[in-house]
Amino acid sequence: MLDMSLIDYILLFCSLSNDLVELFSTLLLHIGARNRTIRHCRNGETTTLPESTSSTLNNGTEPVVQNVQEAPCLDIGVASSAMGEVKMSLKCSVDPSKFRMPALEAVFKMVEDKCLHSYKVLPPDFSVGSLMTEMCQCVVQLGTEHTVDHNKLSDGAGNGSRSEDGTNRKQKAAEELLVSNGSERSPVNSTLAQQQHLALPMRRTNHDVTDISKGEEKVRISIIDESGRLKCPPSFYYIPRNVVFQNALVDISLAKIGGEDCCADCFGNCLSSPEPCACARETGGEYAYTLEGLLRPAFIDECVSMNRFPEEHQKVFCESCPFERSRNKASPEACRGHLVRKFIKECWSKCGCNLQCGNRVVQRGITCNLQVFFTGKGTGWGLRTLEELPKGAFVCEYAGEILTNTELQERVVENMQNDRFVHPILLDAGWRSEGMPKDEAALCLDGTFYGNVGRFINHRCRDANLAVFPVEVETPDHHYYHLAFFTSTKVEAFEELTWDYGIDFEDEKHPVKAFECLCGSRYCRGRKRHHPRNRRVIAASAAE
Numbered sequence: 001m002l003d004m005s006l007i008d009y010i011l012l013f014c015s016l017s018n019d020l021v022e023l024f025s026t027l028l029l030h031i032g033a034r035n036r037t038i039r040h041c042r043n044g045e046t047t048t049l050p051e052s053t054s055s056t057l058n059n060g061t062e063p064v065v066q067n068v069q070e071a072p073c074l075d076i077g078v079a080s081s082a083m084g085e086v087k088m089s090l091k092c093s094v095d096p097s098k099f100r101m102p103a104l105e106a107v108f109k110m111v112e113d114k115c116l117h118s119y120k121v122l123p124p125d126f127s128v129g130s131l132m133t134e135m136c137q138c139v140v141q142l143g144t145e146h147t148v149d150h151n152k153l154s155d156g157a158g159n160g161s162r163s164e165d166g167t168n169r170k171q172k173a174a175e176e177l178l179v180s181n182g183s184e185r186s187p188v189n190s191t192l193a194q195q196q197h198l199a200l201p202m203r204r205t206n207h208d209v210t211d212i213s214k215g216e217e218k219v220r221i222s223i224i225d226e227s228g229r230l231k232c233p234p235s236f237y238y239i240p241r242n243v244v245f246q247n248a249l250v251d252i253s254l255a256k257i258g259g260e261d262c263c264a265d266c267f268g269n270c271l272s273s274p275e276p277c278a279c280a281r282e283t284g285g286e287y288a289y290t291l292e293g294l295l296r297p298a299f300i301d302e303c304v305s306m307n308r309f310p311e312e313h314q315k316v317f318c319e320s321c322p323f324e325r326s327r328n329k330a331s332p333e334a335c336r337g338h339l340v341r342k343f344i345k346e347c348w349s350k351c352g353c354n355l356q357c358g359n360r361v362v363q364r365g366i367t368c369n370l371q372v373f374f375t376g377k378g379t380g381w382g383l384r385t386l387e388e389l390p391k392g393a394f395v396c397e398y399a400g401e402i403l404t405n406t407e408l409q410e411r412v413v414e415n416m417q418n419d420r421f422v423h424p425i426l427l428d429a430g431w432r433s434e435g436m437p438k439d440e441a442a443l444c445l446d447g448t449f450y451g452n453v454g455r456f457i458n459h460r461c462r463d464a465n466l467a468v469f470p471v472e473v474e475t476p477d478h479h480y481y482h483l484a485f486f487t488s489t490k491v492e493a494f495e496e497l498t499w500d501y502g503i504d505f506e507d508e509k510h511p512v513k514a515f516e517c518l519c520g521s522r523y524c525r526g527r528k529r530h531h532p533r534n535r536r537v538i539a540a541s542a543a544e
């Protein structure tokens with residue numbers, strides 16, 4: 001359930017604490033000259049109570065005892081004084097004989113746990129305290145700015161409620177806002193376009209809106225729409241690194257890294273030492289990267305060959321395949337096999353080298369000049385490079401939420417109902433070494449709600465210019481790993497970056513084949529097929 005309003009949060013909060021009286025009266029203390037109160041009942045009714053101009057608000061020292069009804073109501077009050085101070089209060093009915101004030105910390109903790117359990121997708125930094133702070137900020141913002149209706153702006157992860165015509169209201173409102181500011185953003189030529197960027201409806205207001213990463217990456221990542229449509233991509237939370245959604249067991253611990261899995265005795269840059277260190281063992285005794293920081297051509301060429309001619313490469317077959325079970329739980333088909341992938345292993349915290357060591361490329365993050373742009377080719381938004389990139393250059397990771405296969409199944413069903421994209425990628429590249437994991441252990445990455453620029457990379461059949469690699473950084477096993485994109489060929493400035501999702505467009509039951517491919521490649525596998533738009537689910541397997 002993604003359309004939870006602030007009031008729902010607050011109601012939930014109050015239902016948990018079983019009717020708190022003026023719990024947040026300490027948020028902003030002072031006398032109110034104008035009071036506005038909304039009564040919100042758990043049966044869904046909302047009433048605006050008459051505005052009052054009393055000089056005081058009940059400060060909660062006397063419990064306000066309303067009738068303890070079956071559908072308890074919450075009064076949310078905001079009062080402002082002539083001094084410019086604002087006081088917010090929540091009043092709930094309570095049976096005083098049964099009520100003892102709980103500790104505020106305990107209440108916050110309980111609400112946070114409950115929210116996570118009930119609503120599944122929450123910002124990683126969600127807390128009731130920040131929620132209440134945001135509420136205060138909204139009051140101040142709405143009360144002090146009259147030129148822009150901020151109520152219309154999305155503050156969430158693209159999960160705004162849907163209006164009757166099925167569109168996302170928050171998204172629409174953001175678009176309206178952009179249109180209203182459109183004089184600055186009329187269609188532009190590509191030179192101008194580099195400087196003019198589309199302001200996105202982001203969650204916080206105190207960051208550079210022309211940087212889609214919200215300052216989370218070392219480089220600014222601009223976003224642009226040269227088509228003049230003045231639309232935004234569906235909003236999402238930018239995360240530069242993967243985060244566990246809920247149940248995925250990702251064991252990142254120093255104790256798990258044995259002496260043979262790190263190079264504790266190294267110093268400086270491992271690549272300049274005469275002998276390859278222990279971290280190069282995974283890649284056959286030679287480092288995956290060159291001294292120039294590029295992925296070696298042999299790695300790239302093998303990966304490209306795997307994508308083009310999968311039948312010529314080694315595969316493992318599951319007895320009971322988690323991927324097939326996620327496609328059809330009742331009667332899963334036989335496993336189609338998972339390609340045995342070559343892993344890259346980077347040095348990490350237990351190694352003696354430094355962060356600038358040549359064997360630490362992915363963990364240093366994005367360094368090239370990227371831009372999210374509207375392709376205008378029917379493929380939606382895409383990612384391009386603004387500088388020429390040589391073959392083997394690291395571009396970005398595919399970052400997202402780490403889910404178990406079970407969680408993924410639930411999410412796919414939920415989002416199909418809501419007609420929303422999901423972008424999961426199965427982390428199956430290491431299944432050979434551990435046997436086949438159970439659904440709760442099989443991991444995947446989903447960049448739909450929380451993701452980085454990787455979520456904008458479009459598919460191209462066969463001759464894509466990116467190749468994706470499994471990269472071990474913090475964990476020595478192949479259960480959890482990073483997915484990193486490297487250029488598979490030289491890429492010109494302003495060229496779109498693409499990768500081959502590995503989609504079998506002929507496979508009717510495959511959740512991946514949900515779009516008609518418009519990649520434009522001469523090798524295109526999916527151009528002629530047309531699929532219903534409401535099956536827009538992408539589940540590219542890293543092993544395909």
Ligand SMILES: C[S@@+](CC[C@H](N)C(=O)[O-])C[C@H]1O[C@@H](n2cnc3c(N)ncnc32)[C@H](O)[C@@H]1O
Nearest residue numbers: 379380381455456457458459515516517518519
């Ligand atoms: C991971 S997203 C890529 C970013 C996406 N274009 C966007 O606007 O957010 C994958 C979705 O992009 C679209 N897409 C990607 N590659 C495509 C292609 N070759 N042809 C048509 N649509 C494509 C499809 O709608 C697909 O579901």
